[in-house]
Amino acid sequence: MSATLIHARPARVAPVPGLGLSLGVTIAWAGLIVVIPLAALAIKPWELGVAGVLASLADPRVVSALSVSFGAALAAALVALPLGLLLAWAIVRLEFPGRRVLDGAIDLPFALPTAVAGIALTALLAPNGWLGAPLMAAFGWQIAYTQAGIVAALVFVGLPFIVRTVEPVLRDMGRDAEEAAATLGATRPQALARVVLPALAPSLLTGFGLAFARGVGEYGSVIFIAGNMPMQTEIAPLLIVIRLEQFDYAGAAAVGLAMLLLSFAILLGLNLLQRALRRGRR
Amino acid sequence: MTVSVENVHRRFGAAAALDGVSLEVAPGEFVALLGPSGSGKTTLLRVLAGLEGTDAGRVGIGGRDMTGVPARERGVGVVFQHYALFRHMTVFDNVAFGLGVRPRAERPTRAETARRVRELLELVRIPELERRYPDQLSGGQRQRVALARALAIQPRLLLLDEPFGALDALVRKEVRRWVRRLHDELGIATILVTHDQEEAMEMADRVAVMERGRIVQCDAPSALLDAPATAFVAGFVGEAARIPCAVRHGVAHFDPLPLPPMRVALPDGPAQAFVRPHETLAGPGEGAVLRLVRAGTAGEARAVVEAGEATLDALLHPQGAWAVRGGACRVQLRAAQVFGAAGAQARALPLVERAGVRA
Numbered sequence: 125m126s127a128t129l130i131h132a133r134p135a136r137v138a139p140v141p142g143l144g145l146s147l148g149v150t151i152a153w154a155g156l157i158v159v160i161p162l163a164a165l166a167i168k169p170w171e172l173g174v175a176g177v178l179a180s181l182a183d184p185r186v187v188s189a190l191s192v193s194f195g196a197a198l199a200a201a202l203v204a205l206p207l208g209l210l211l212a213w214a215i216v217r218l219e220f221p222g223r224r225v226l227d228g229a230i231d232l233p234f235a236l237p238t239a240v241a242g243i244a245l246t247a248l249l250a251p252n253g254w255l256g257a258p259l260m261a262a263f264g265w266q267i268a269y270t271q272a273g274i275v276a277a278l279v280f281v282g283l284p285f286i287v288r289t290v291e292p293v294l295r296d297m298g299r300d301a302e303e304a305a306a307t308l309g310a311t312r313p314q315a316l317a318r319v320v321l322p323a324l325a326p327s328l329l330t331g332f333g334l335a336f337a338r339g340v341g342e343y344g345s346v347i348f349i350a351g352n353m354p355m356q357t358e359i360a361p362l363l364i365v366i367r368l369e370q371f372d373y374a375g376a377a378a379v380g381l382a383m384l385l386l387s388f389a390i391l392l393g394l395n396l397l398q399r400a401l402r403r404g405r406r
Numbered sequence: 407m408t409v410s411v412e413n414v415h416r417r418f419g420a421a422a423a424l425d426g427v428s429l430e431v432a433p434g435e436f437v438a439l440l441g442p443s444g445s446g447k448t449t450l451l452r453v454l455a456g457l458e459g460t461d462a463g464r465v466g467i468g469g470r471d472m473t474g475v476p477a478r479e480r481g482v483g484v485v486f487q488h489y490a491l492f493r494h495m496t497v498f499d500n501v502a503f504g505l506g507v508r509p510r511a512e513r514p515t516r517a518e519t520a521r522r523v524r525e526l527l528e529l530v531r532i533p534e535l536e537r538r539y540p541d542q543l544s545g546g547q548r549q550r551v552a553l554a555r556a557l558a559i560q561p562r563l564l565l566l567d568e569p570f571g572a573l574d575a576l577v578r579k580e581v582r583r584w585v586r587r588l589h590d591e592l593g594i595a596t597i598l599v600t601h602d603q604e605e606a607m608e609m610a611d612r613v614a615v616m617e618r619g620r621i622v623q624c625d626a627p628s629a630l631l632d633a634p635a636t637a638f639v640a641g642f643v644g645e646a647a648r649i650p651c652a653v654r655h656g657v658a659h660f661d662p663l664p665l666p667p668m669r670v671a672l673p674d675g676p677a678q679a680f681v682r683p684h685e686t687l688a689g690p691g692e693g694a695v696l697r698l699v700r701a702g703t704a705g706e707a708r709a710v711v712e713a714g715e716a717t718l719d720a721l722l723h724p725q726g727a728w729a730v731r732g733g734a735c736r737v738q739l740r741a742a743q744v745f746g747a748a749g750a751q752a753r754a755l756p757l758v759e760r761a762g763v764r765a
Contacts, residue, residue, distance in 0.1 A: 300490035303457050306477040307484040308504035308559055318507070322494045401494075403539070 165384060168377035180378045185354050186363060190382060193360040194390075196271060196346075197339030200278030201286075201332050207279070208286025208331060209324070215287070216294045230288070233281050238344030245277050246349045269351030274359065277345040282335030289331035290324060297323055326401045333394040340387055408433045408563055408595040409454065414463030416449055423449040425619035427463070431563075434593040436586065437624075438606035441616030442642070447599045448487075450616070451565050454597065456480045468562045483556030483564045483594075487571060489548045491540040497551050498536040501526055504559040526554040529588070545572045546581060553585070557592070564589075564596040570605060582609055603643055607631075615639050637678050637745040646680040647718050651744065653677050658744055658754050663714040664693035665737055670754035672746040679742040679754060683708070683719035690728045691736025699729050713737050 169177045180186065214220075215227050233241060249256040249267040259265045267273050301323065305315040321328075343361040350357040360383055367376035409431035416424040423446045431437050439447040452458035453465060456477035465472045472480060492500050501523045505514055514522065527533045530550040540548055549569055556564060566585075570578045586609045589596050600606050606613045607627040614624040615638075623635040634640035641648050649665070651658045658670045658679060668679075688696065688709045698710040699722060707722035709729065720737065722729050729735070742754040 300486055300488060301492055303455075303477070304484065304486060304490040304492075304555075305503070305507070306457070307455055307480075307482060308507065308555065309478045309481075310503070310507040311478060314507045318503070319492055323492075325494075 162384065165377055165380050169374050169381050171374040172378065176374070177378050177381075180375050181382055185358070186360075186379055186382075188355045189358050189360040189363040189379070190386070192271065192274065192356075192358065193340055193383070194386060196274040196278055196359070197282075197336050197342075200275045200282055200339045201336040203275065204279045204282045204286050204335050205328060205332050208283050208335075209290055209328065211283070211287045212290040212294055216291060230284050233284050238281060238342065239348065241280055242277055242345035242348035245280060245345065246273075249273060249276060249349065268349050269353075269357065271350075271357055273349040273351070274346050274357060277349050278335075278339040278342055281342055281345055282339050285334035285338060286328070286331035289334065290327050293324055293327040326398050329394060329398045329401065333391055333398075336394075337387060337391060340383065408435070408468060409597070410464075410466040411450070411454070412464040412466075414450070414453060414465060415461045416446075416453060416458065417461055422619045424453065424460070424463075427616075427619070427621055429614060429621060429624065431595050431597060433595055436589050436596045436598070436609060436611045438598045438600060438610035438613045439616055440600055440603055440606040440613050440643070442601060444618075445616040446619040447601075447616050448567060449619075451484075451567055451597065451599045454563070455482050455484050455565055481559060481562050483559060483561030485549070485552045485556050485564070485566045485569045487567045487569070489540075489552040489569075489572075491548060491551055491555070493540050495539075496536065497527070497532070497538050497540070497543070498523055500540070500551055501554045501558050503555060522558065523554075526558055529557070530554045545574075546577050549573065549581065553588075557594075561594060564594045566596065566598045568600055569598070570600075570602075578605075585609070607643075613643075615642060617642075634680075634743060634751075636749065637680070637751075640680040640743050640745065644682060645719060646682050646743075647686075647716065649679045649681060649716055649718075649742075651677050651679045653744070653746060657757065658742075663716050665713055665716075665739060667757055668739060668742060668744075668754040669757050670742075670744045671752045672744060672750055675747050677744050677746040679744045681718065681739055681742045684721060685740040685742065686711075686718050686720040687723040687738045687740060688720040688729070688735045689723050689738060692734050694735050694737045696729060696731060696733050696735050699731060709735075711735060711737055 169180070172180060211226075211230060215223060215230075246268050247253050249259075251257065251260050251266055251268065253268070256266070256268055259267060265272070267276055297320075301319050302315050305319045310318065341361065343359075343365075346359055347362055350359060350362075352358050352362055360379055364376045364379050367373075367379065409429065411427055411429040414424050414427045415422065425446070427446070427450055429437070429450075439450060441447045449458060453460055454467070456472065456475060456479075460473075467480060467482065492503065495503070502519050505519045505522065508514075524533060524536070527536055530553055532547055532550050532554075535543065535547060535551075540551065543551065549572075552569070569585075570581060573581060582605060598606065598609060607630075610627065612624055613627055613630055614621045615630065616622070617636075617638050623630060623639050625633075625635075630639060630643045634643060637648075640646055649660060649663065651660045653659075653670060653672045653674050653676075655674070656669055656671060658668045658672075658677065660667065660679070688694070688711050694711045694713040696709055697712050697717070700708055702708040702721075707725045707729070709720050709722045711718050711720050718737065739754075739756065743751065744754045745751045
């Protein structure tokens with residue numbers, strides 16, 4: 125009896141319980157909703173052959189649409205970055221009436237159908253709109269139906285990503301480090317530049333990446349405000365829809381693949397940069 | 407005086423965090439601010455550092471009035487409770503921070519900065535850690551970095567805000583002695599905020615006991631123990647049990663507790679007696695119950711006795727086999743500090759000293 129007990133199978137204690145199950149579920153899930161569709165996207169264009177894909181992508185209209193999409197997304201993320209930081213700062217650090225309302229309103233672009241946002245922004249910024257008309261009259265600026273309009277729409281949808289990634293880090297940071305900097309003789313700008321911003325840099329970068337990625341893929345809000353002039357204000361997602369409507373599935377997939385690869389390269393770069401910024405930190 | 411605080415008031419809403427605090431710290435002195443949480447000790451420290459304003463009163467550091475002087479111009483080194491190290495900087499950069507933010511004309515050269523930082527890291531005995539980040543350090547190492555960073559600006563005054571709270575008991579004891587030695591070497595006036603009386607008593611030249619926004623007594627540790635100014639100090643400093651009693655004709659009666667009456671020079675009325683464990687003796691007899699018997703650290707035997715409602719720490723006297731847990735015993739008080747009405751206090755002594763109840 126005792127012998128059987130002693131020679132029972134060795135106790136194998138997994139450091140993380142349920143590793144097999146959770147890993148299996150995760151991989152199956154990721155495979156179903158991420159890898160298989162992306163694989164299809166990666167395979168589809170080659171129906172045209174290598175030369176066909178290259179020709180399809182070399183089409184000046186495609187090149188223009190891709191550069192409009194990525195350029196506008198980059199510009200929008202750059203505009204939204206300081207704005208989002210300021211908003212997060214206001215929510216975390218300042219006490220003012222309506223703070224909670226502002227806090228809630230920041231998430232609205234997440235919830236609002238993007239088409240509604242697009243139409244609202246168009247109505248506002250159109251040459252006869254509330255904001256568009258005075259801007260037109262005062263500076264001769266036209267926002268709607270230009271690339272500036274695309275950027276405006278992308279700032280709108282990208283802003284909450286930056287606010288919501290920076291906010292918890294800012295809250296968590298507290299004022300200790302700033303106070304320490306002050307007792308060591310740092311002026312306010314020095315404390316911000318050397319202590320606060322570097323501490324926030326990784327989260328700012330993450331927010332920037334999210335806003336940028338969202339901007340690249342954004343469709344609903346942009347098509348209303350962009351005017352969609354080929355070679356000028358036509359975005360890549362719209363071009364994909366146009367090609368689909370012309371039953372050019374492989375051509376649409378080729379544009380999609382190009383977007384996928386570009387986005388992946390940029391996000392990977394951002395991630396590596398973020399890792400470099402986080403060195404030494406747990 | 408390095409520090410002179412005169413009648414400083416500070417309110418947060420309705421609550422007074424500092425309610426007329428005055429304190430003088432001499433050059434090179436080590437003063438501890440001791441008090442329970444909420445007594446205003448951290449607020450006083452923040453006022454000195456310039457991180458908190460005052461509603462009334464005057465704060466002077468190094469002979470200069472500090473009213474309206476921002477923290478960055480005070481030249482006061484602060485070690486924060488959780489160290490507040492800059493997580494994105496190496497240990498070296500953390501320590502160099504105070505030198506690097508100086509106006510360009512006063513900023514030391516790169517080589518000079520490096521020399522000073524290495525000197526400081528040598529001083530706090532962690533020269534090998536200069537390339538590490540704060541997250542890669544232990545609590546004790548972080549504390550040393552925080553100290554080196556505060557010393558880098560060559561402060562006139564060093565403020566330590568509960569700096570040993572995050573260390574485990576063994577390390578804490580060692581670090582305490584080391585910090586005190588460092589203070590003696592450098593001669594910088596230091597103010598330590600703590601709620602740990604052992605820490606305050608061991609490290610400081612003088613201890614300022616704070617209660618509800620006031621300094622109730624500021625004295626050398628031995629004076630605090632021997633002559634507490636108020637009942638609060640008597641209860642807070644040193645180990646002491648508070649026992650209610652009644653004074654009648656110069657005698658303190660503890661009824662209904664089974665404790666012998668003591669003579670004390672106080673007017674009649676209710677009073678509070680504070681007895682210390684080494685003045686409380688548990689001997690063979692009746693009246694009280696031994697709850698716990700254990701060996702003390704100095705060869706004596708300690709006991710916890712239940713005398714009626716009161717639970718007292720006592721010395722076992724004499725030691726021996728008579729003392730068993732749950733057994734009966736008799737409690738004698740060698741002395742007690744008694745506080746009567748309106749702040750009157752006196753030392754109480756046994757009534758029948760001559761009758762052989764020697765202690």
